[in-house]
Amino acid sequence: MQIFHDEHLSIDWSAVRFDDVKLTLTRKEFELLAMLSQNEGETIPREVLLETVWGYRSGTRTRTLDVHVRRLRRKLGIYGEEYIQTIFGVGYRFARLRAPRPLVIPGPATYAIGA
Amino acid sequence: MQIFHDEHLSIDWSAVRFDDVKLTLTRKEFELLAMLSQNEGETIPREVLLETVWGYRSGTRTRTLDVHVRRLRRKLGIYGEEYIQTIFGVGYRFARLRAPRPLVIPGPATYAIGA
């Protein structure tokens, strides 16, 4: 069963792939991503994430969520910050990727072909 | 009847061959490989493997599965880890071999081509 899909990212219970490259997420990373992507577009408060994914009771002082968001973003590559947005003072929000993929081909060899 | 096939690996009920070389697997090794490859791409939990292949009831403390995965991987040669992937804390997943063989030749020669 699929949790979320768009042009680049595909999230299933069996696997997560970004542009046909399989991402290996840890359990917590996956649970967090699932939680966020299942509520695409909605801002989920920190407290809610900490409670649903970690089972922490409200009031627990921890930075775990932030660190996991960080690791998740890194695995999502350059679009990490696009997919997982910070809502300052509230929580995080998962969003579908807007613009297609910018195609940039640097390097001299490229020009030689076109010339 | 064939269980799984790709460019390198061929798994039938009668034989398993890797690049036209017949592999001699033991019964348990074969059952494990069959179970995994029949569900290509899906992560199969340890518990499920231990129950279906070994008939163990859930909760049995054993390392047998790990050891058999080890022996299987070894027989699959350098691609052992590619075909049989570990999903930490969950189980194992059989996957089709990705890219053929990454042939990368860095260095000055590359630039000479473009020039």
Added chain:
DNA sequence: TCCAGGTTGTAAAAATCTTGTAAAAGCCGT
């Protein structure tokens, strides 16, 4: 039946991976 060879499971140490925390650095809104 007994032996030889191969198969299977276990134990234990070594290696690896995951996860949470601490602390410094950076960012945000006022």
Added chain:
DNA sequence: ACGGCTTTTACAAGATTTTTACAACCTGGA
């Protein structure tokens, strides 16, 4: 600029897997 919140990095503890070695167990043939 300030206080509060988030990001980033590094580390340590705990959990899980890998690896090796060994012993028990089959099974077929002598």
